Amino acid sequence: MEKYIINGNNQLSGEIKVAGAKNLALKIFPATILSDQPCLIKNVPEIEDTLRLWEIMEDLGVKIEKNQTGQYTVSTKNITKTELNNELVKKLRASIMLAGPMLARFGQVTLAHPGGCIIGKRPIDLFLEGFKKLGAEMIDNGETYTLKADKLIGNKIILPQISVTVTENLMMAATLAQGTTQIKNAAMEPEIKALADYLNQQGAKITGAGTPEITIEGVEKLNAGEFKIIPDRIETGTFTILGLITNSNIKITDCQPEHIENLLYSLKKANAQLEIGSDYIITKPSKLIATNIITHEYPGFPTDLQAPFTVLMTQAKGLSLIHETIFDGRLFYTDILNQMGANIIMCDPHRIVIQGPTQLYGRNVVSPDLRAGIALVLAALAAQGTTVIENIYQINRGYENITERLQKLGADIKQINQ
Ligand code: EPZ
Numbered sequence: 312m313e314k315y316i317i318n319g320n321n322q323l324s325g326e327i328k329v330a331g332a333k334n335l336a337l338k339i340f341p342a343t344i345l346s347d348q349p350c351l352i353k354n355v356p357e358i359e360d361t362l363r364l365w366e367i368m369e370d371l372g373v374k375i376e377k378n379q380t381g382q383y384t385v386s387t388k389n390i391t392k393t394e395l396n397n398e399l400v401k402k403l404r405a406s407i408m409l410a411g412p413m414l415a416r417f418g419q420v421t422l423a424h425p426g427g428c429i430i431g432k433r434p435i436d437l438f439l440e441g442f443k444k445l446g447a448e449m450i451d452n453g454e455t456y457t458l459k460a461d462k463l464i465g466n467k468i469i470l471p472q473i474s475v476t477v478t479e480n481l482m483m484a485a486t487l488a489q490g491t492t493q494i495k496n497a498a499m500e501p502e503i504k505a506l507a508d509y510l511n512q513q514g515a516k517i518t519g520a521g522t523p524e525i526t527i528e529g530v531e532k533l534n535a536g537e538f539k540i541i542p543d544r545i546e547t548g549t550f551t552i553l554g555l556i557t558n559s560n561i562k563i564t565d566c567q568p569e570h571i572e573n574l575l576y577s578l579k580k581a582n583a584q585l586e587i588g589s590d591y592i593i594t595k596p597s598k599l600i601a602t603n604i605i606t607h608e609y610p611g612f613p614t615d616l617q618a619p620f621t622v623l624m625t626q627a628k629g630l631s632l633i634h635e636t637i638f639d640g641r642l643f644y645t646d647i648l649n650q651m652g653a654n655i656i657m658c659d660p661h662r663i664v665i666q667g668p669t670q671l672y673g674r675n676v677v678s679p680d681l682r683a684g685i686a687l688v689l690a691a692l693a694a695q696g697t698t699v700i701e702n703i704y705q706i707n708r709g710y711e712n713i714t715e716r717l718q719k720l721g722a723d724i725k726q727i728n729q
Contacts, residue, residue, distance in 0.1 A: 315700040315714065317691035318723040319673060323559040325720045329547050329566040330356040330711045331540035335502040337405040338479050339509060339538060340364055343385040344373070344412035345486055346513055348535035350385045355540060359708035363403045370396045371413075387416075395422040397455060407438060408476060411484035414447055414458050421457040437470060437477040444468045445481070445488055465490030465529050473498050473608045478525070479506055485527035486515040494525045500609040501544065501570045509538045544570035546710065547592070548616040549685055551575075552623050553717075554594025555583050556693045561720055563592045573612045577604050577620065581627055601629030601667060606636050614638060618686035621645065624665045625653040626693060631665045644683035647676050651690055651698070673698040681709045688713070692722055 331354035340361070343350040355361065365375050372391040376384050393413055400406040400423045413420035424435065439449055439456075445468075447460040465488045468481060478498040483506075485492035497503070499521050507520030513536040516528035547566040554561040555578070568575065568587050578585060581602040584595035601624060606614040614637040624631035625648060635641050645655045645663055651674050654666040673696030678684030684706035691698035700706075703726065706713060714726045 312701060313703050313726060313728050315688065315691075315698075315703050315706075316725050316727060317673070317688065317698045317700065319671070319692050319694040319696065319698065321557070321692075321721060321723060323554065323557050323561055323692075323720040323722055326562040326564050327550050327716055327720055328564050329542040329550065330354075332356070332502055332505075332543040333358060333360055333709050334475070334500075334543075334545070335505055335540050336361050337364055338408050338483075338502065338506050339540060340368060340375070340385065341408040341412050342483055342506060342510060343536065344368075344387050344390070344409065344416055345483060345510070346533035346536060347388045348533070350536040350538070352383045352385065353539040355383050356543065356711045358711050359704065360403060360405060363399060363708075364405060367395055367399045367403070367406055367409065370399065390417070393417050393419045393421060394455075395420070397423040405476070407435060408480060410438065410442070410458060411480035414442060414460060415463055415484045415487040418461055419457065419459050421452070421455050423455045437472065437474050438480055441468055441470075441477055441481040442484065445484055445492065463488035463529075465492040465527070467493045468495065470494065470496040472496075475500050475503070478503055482507065482517060482520070482525055482527060483510070485529060486510055486517065486533065487531075488527070488529040490529055492527045492529070494527075495523065497523055497525045498608055499523065501541065501567075505541045509536060512536060512538070542566045542570075545613065545615045545682075547571055548574045548613070549619050549689070551578065551585070551592050551594060552616075552619045553689055553692065555597055555599065556623050556626055556689050558596040559594060559720075560596070561594055563594075564590065566590060566592065568592055571613070571616070573610060574616055574620070577602055577612065581623070599623065599627035599668075601627045601631040601665070603632040603634075605634040608637070614641065615682050617641065618644060618683045619689055621655075621663070621665065622648065622686045622690045622693070625655070625667050625669055625671065625690070627667045629667065631667065633663050633665065635661050641683075644679050644686065647674075647679075647687060648690060650674050650676070651694055653690075670695060672696050675699045676701070678702045678705045681705050685710060685713075688717075688724070692717075692724070
């Protein structure tokens with residue numbers, strides 16, 4: 312069983328480079344299926360999630376190779392089947408991102424209900440409704456379901472709820488549909504704009520990505536593609552909080568601060584001392600004051616930074632209210648923080664109140680999911696004594712070489728297999 316052993320309470324120093332965005336890499340590789348031409352992808356995060364996705368794609372016949380400069384070439388001209396490997400799909404919710412491109416290119420795709428984090432119900436009703444709107448027929452085979460369409464037909468799709476991956480999936484599927492598609496109430500995350508830029512560079516005709524209304528004019532085919540993945544804004548925010556919670560001067564480099572403006576607004580309200588450049592952030596020791604947040608789709612406060620921010624507020628003076636509006640299972644990790652010395656009351660599954668500051672103490676804990684997992688690492692680095700974290704697969708799947716990168720900052724963390 313792999314575990315982290317962390318001795319907390321040291322100040323850190325130095326620089327940490329932000330990796331390519333996980334939640335863009337998990338869409339860009341599926342997007343390569345839309346074209347039968349070769350694609351070159353740069354700044355790829357080498358994490359468990361991308362490795363799992365590549366396994367599923369290689370099982371379909373896609374060739375993915377890393378060249379000497381660390382860039383990835385993708386060839387999709389020899390895809391031999393349209394059934395996704397069930398076992399692999401169950402390990403990765405993002406595998407559903409293959410549905411739209413496969414349906415658009417081959418007219419058929421069969422997949423099991425996707426897996427992923429245990430952060431509340433993860434339905435796929437909006438995906439299925441969207442594909443049907445584009446003319447696809449859905450056949451329920453029990454364990455799996457098949458989507459079929461000789462040719463997708465452009466349509467007007469109004470999303471009843473904002474969904475990042477539904478927006479991305481339908482946008483990709485619509486690039487090869489006959490006619491024009493309008494997606495209303497679309498998600499506006501930076502990764503969606505980046506995905507549209509990549510597809511447009513290959514000959515797609517997408518306008519409005521990054522706004523609530525996206526229009527896609529279907530084209531016959533897409534050309535070859537070459538793309539550099541944007542910096543991971545969740546890593547950027549997480550490392551900024553890391554510097555603050557350990558009272559350290561650290562520099563976060565190769566990032567895009569404008570993608571976490573809402574977090575930076577809340578950190579400034581909490582009296583965080585930060586120097587913000589065009590592609591870097593420097594943290595300084597700060598006397599933090601309690602600050603409330605409410606998560607919201609982009610450009611609101613990102614739900615993926617809620618757990619790290621909650622840990623930070625355990626070190627801030629006063630009462631903080633955290634309101635998680637997106638997922639219905641993303642606050643239960645706070646029980647673990649209370650075992651470490653935090654003073655958090657759960658008002659209901661969507662709201663907690665934190666009384667700070669309280670001294671945190673090392674404990675033996677289990678990471679419940681990806682973002683709560685990294686938050687426990689932050690708590691352990693701020694705590695007195697030793698923390699052992701189990702189930703660290705959940706953390707490694709989203710943060711590339713995280714132990715080595717934290718060790719370089721002076722963190723006393725090691726990964727053991729016991
Ligand atoms: C994306 O998940 C991200 N994942 C999540 O990051 C992120 O937390 C989330 O967007 C919100 O920003 C990837 O991009 C791979 P949603 P996604 O569809 O698209 C409901 C991480 O930690 N919904 O925007 O799956 C759903 O239940 C991950 O990196 C339906 O009801 O999230 C939720 O309440 C976690 N039916 C709401 O929409 C559907 O068919 C928003 O979810 C689909 C979604």
